[in-house]
Amino acid sequence: MSEAEPEVAEPDTPKGPESNAEAAADAEADAADAKSAGAKAGTNADTKVNADPGARNNVDAKADAEAKREGLRKRATDPARRRNARAAANALVDGLAALSGQQITANNLIIGNARVGTLVGQDNHTGTSGPRLVPSGPVSSTWLENLVQTFVPPPTFEKVCDRLRAQPLLLLRAPQGWGRTTAAMSALHRECVAGVHKLNPDVWLPSLDIEFTPDAGYLLETVEIDQLRALQTFHLEQLSRTLTEHRCRLIVVLDDKVEPSPDVEPFLLDGGEPADVGHVVRKHLVRHLHGDEAAVLQLAEVAQLLAYVEEDRLPARDLATLAAELADVARGRIDIADVVERVFTSADSRFRQWFDELDAETRPFTIALAVFNGMPLHIVSTAGRMLARLIVDEETPDDKQTAPSVFGVRSAELLRGARAKSYKSTEETEYGRIPVEAVRFVDDRYPRRILEYVWQEHHAAHELVRDWLHELGNHPDLRVCTRAGVAVGLLSTFEFEHARQLVIEPWADSGERHNQSAAIGALQFPCLEPELAPLVARMLAAWLHRDQPLARRVTATAALGSTFGQLVPNRAIELLRRMARSGEPDIRDAVCYSMIELFKVTELTGQILAELRTWIGSRRPDVRDTGFLCVLQLSFDVDVDTFRGARAWPVMVWLADEMPELRGDIVELFARLMEAQFFVPAAYAEIRRWVCLSETDPQLRGPLGSLLIELGHAIQDTAVVPYYLREWGAERNGPVRAVEVLLTILDSGRAY
Known part of the structure; x- marks a missing residue:
């Protein structure tokens, strides 16, 4: 996402007393850093100093700091941490996508995300010609001719016809509005030369009390559930013999909610997908306008309307009505805006009725x-x-x-x-x-x-649903927690303050990883709302303040890499830079997580790499350590699928090869990592991982060799990488072939 950001009132760093207080605190931290550095230098002066209790405390502090760094380094390259981080990121993306919905706009009308409660009680426009319902008895030739002109076969139509030719009795099951009557009529019209008859709905099939006309087709639209349950194999086989004797065909239409007896299964066919909505409307338009439908179909509103009704799966009759209305639009009788409003009113009414029933x-x-x-x-x-x-x-x-x-x-x-x-x-x-x-x-x-x-x-369901989602936020499955959080976030757009106090902050303060994922999920939709985004920005800044509980600061730090950070990356990076000063392992971990998530956004990749370069060059030891941890985690966590490789490539190697403008950043970051105190073993372990990957992916060796050449020059020691390569190649089951190729590349001193 580029820096052409939406107008979100970012909470810029305050210019008043709070800013002064933070500046004073920063100065105090600088002084503490200097004092600590002096103390560390003094600990090695002589043995007399070591005898001093204060000096011993400094030694203990240094040992504790090193133990903490070692723990962070191990965590940075821990496969379990990487798996959890990926799971959290994927769950958030999936949850937001699943609940986002789709929206189609026509001029100023929102028509993909119908607003409930605003489109009720208006008259439906009707304008179709010809009968809407087929009465019982013989179906008129005129009706059948109109049917041929407007019928669009669903994908299973040929299968329906094949089954009719193979057996005289067919039970076609499809949802209401699928077009099942039209499809059945069309199939019977094609297969039966003596016309089509519609049976009375009170016909009792097991009685076989039906007078069949030879070579005719028959349709029974509605069957009571008691009749279906009464149908046994004996009845169906006897009915099939009677139909065969008269060379007749019978289709019984069933609703998709009906579960008939097992005896019916050999005669049953599910309708599957309905006919293409656009084709249905166009065919009806051709009949109404006699070939002059092109002009109305070219209207932008009509194209968007057709896209909407296709997603909404309007019933077949409603499609015929829509075509008649569009024909009236073409004739200048009504306005397209009236048609749009009518469609949404009808769709909203059907949705309400379905859910309430x-x-x-x-x-x-x-x-x-x-x-x-x-x-x-x-x-x-x-x-x-x-x-x-x-x-x-x-x-x-x-x-x-x-x-x-x-x-x-x-x-x-x-x-x-x-x-x-x-x-x-x-x-x-x-x-x-x-x-x-x-x-x-x-x-x-x-x-x-x-x-x-x-x-x-x-x-009346608010409290109950809120409590239900709150409890799901405690679920041991990270995906469940995150989805529950995203749902709370969607509903919080109606009552954000209430949700914040009752659900979101308790999750954030719990200190439990799954609860924190739920809290982060709950902030996604509010960030997308123009009225709430500034409030969320101020809230996150407040959560990050050093007087807040640690769990809340960790949650806020991890949230900076999600939707908020992608919408306002400059502000998010500024806040992450501030949190990088923390020595708390959990906060550092959250900083790395957010920086990696922002790095994955293509438009922000270069900005994140440049920011990390400033961190690893900082005079603050904590910021430097956090920067190195970010580089290490980024390299370890992120892979890139590429058509050039047999498997995903390490992101550092791929970026250096594919994006020359970022190659300098990659080389400097990793070269500094290779030289950084406390991080040298981890840096070379990561290079070893790259080499082992190239053992099974020969295409990776060339780009990797080029990067290793530049890293050797950057650290001003071209012998150290070949030394390690030989060590790794000599290991049992080591990457022998990859090492051989890489040493050849390094010896030549030229990129592949």
């Missing part, structure tokens, strides 16, 4: 899925049942409470009711990836829409 088991599951969209089913299910129990406790007197049923709604029914689907995914564990079943909404805009609807329309 969910049953007691499906609604908690749906809210849980809104928080954990795209995550494993076991996580969503557990969170949903946890919420269901809270709802029961709230709504039912103690002596009449009923726990959620263990064997109630089946998973398939639950997913259909929630407008969700399951799919195969993988989950990262301590021992590698494992396959899992994950779930997500069919429409990825639903997570945000559902949570906002609950918050805006169901005020």
Whole structure:
């Protein structure tokens, strides 16, 4: 993200007494640094000084400082720390993406993120010609001709026709609005020469009391659940024989929520994806405008509207209505703005009706899925049942409470009711990836829409949902904590101060890593709100003050590398520079984490490297140490997938090779690390890691050799790297081939 930042009122460093106090504190710290340096120099003067108790204290302090540095160095290259840092960063990115939703704008209208409660109670415009519903009995040839002109086959249509040719009876299952009646009519019209008949809805199939016309097709649209349960293999086979005798075909349309008996399975076909929305609307427009539809389709509002209705999966009838309205727009009868408003009113009304009609088991599951969209089913299910129990406790007197049923709604029914689907995914564990079943909404805009609807329309649920999310922020799974935090952040845009006091700050102050991840997640959406971003900036600056609890300062420091830092990087880097002075290991770790997250933003990579160069050249020992730790962690943590390599390359090698403008920064940072007291072993251990990677990836050897040549010149010792290379190559199972190539490159003194 570039420095063309949004207008966020950044809390610039105060110019008043607080600034003076900080300056005085900094001066005091400088004096302490100088005093400490003098004391350290004096400890080696002679043995008489060592006999002094004060000198012994200095020696002990020096030993403690070295032990602390050693602990930080080991942590910097600890695979477990790297794994946790990556997991935290990925969980935050995934959570923000899952709850962000999508937005389409037409002029000044927000049409992708419909605002609940503002588009209700207005008349729908109707203008379609021809019958909207097909009565029972023979279907007229005129209706069928109109159907042929406007029908767009769904992806499974040919499969429907193939099944009809292979067997006379077909049960087509698809959701309402999929276009199942139109698809069934079209298939029967194609396969049956004597026309199509629509059966009365009260026909009882097991009775076989139907008079069939030879070579005709039949459609039964609605079947009661009792009739489906009564259908057995005997009835279906007998019905199929009767249809075959008359050379007839019958399609029974079922709702996707229906679960028929196992006997029905051989005759059942799921509809799958519906027909392309854009094609449906265009076909109807052609019929209305007789080829003059191009002008209206070129309107920007129409293109955006079609994109919206495709995502919203409008029912087939609504698409026909929309086409008629667009035809009226082309004729100058109505304005496009009226059509846009009508579509959103209808969509909002359907959404409200769907959510409010969910049953007691499906609604908690749906809210849980809104928080954990795209995550494993076991996580969503557990969170949903946890919420269901809270709802029961709230709504039912103690002596009449009923726990959620263990064997109630089946998973398939639950997913259909929630407008969700399951799919195969993988989950990262301590021992590698494992396959899992994950779930997500069919429409990825639903997570945000559902949570906002609950918050805006169901005020009695506020405390219950807030407590539920607060408890999930304590979950042992980092992904769960972060998602709960991001959800709290979304809802906090309606009541930030309340959420800050009751949830966000308690998480930040807990000192628990998972709670802190939840707190950081909760700050993401407020940072994106123009009204709240300045408040969040001031709050983070206040949290970082030295009189605040350590846990809160650590949380704020780690938050600087997230959305806030990407929106206002100059301010974030300034605050990180201040926190780099701290000697607290947890704060240093958080500084490194945030600097690495900002470094990953392409537009900020050079700025972060330049900032680290100033840190490692600082006169403050703590700042220098923090800078070196950042360089070491950055090199150890970040890999880059490249088409040139068989595996991901170390970021330092890749940057030096791919971005010449940053090569000088890379060389200086790592050369200083190779010479820095206390960091030499860690620096060469990192180079050894690069060499071992190049053993299995020959393409890495050339860029690595070029970088090693420059590092040798930078430290003014071209013999030390070859020395270590030979040592590593002589190890048992050492990188022999890589060392041989690298030594050849170094001996030549030329880049590959």
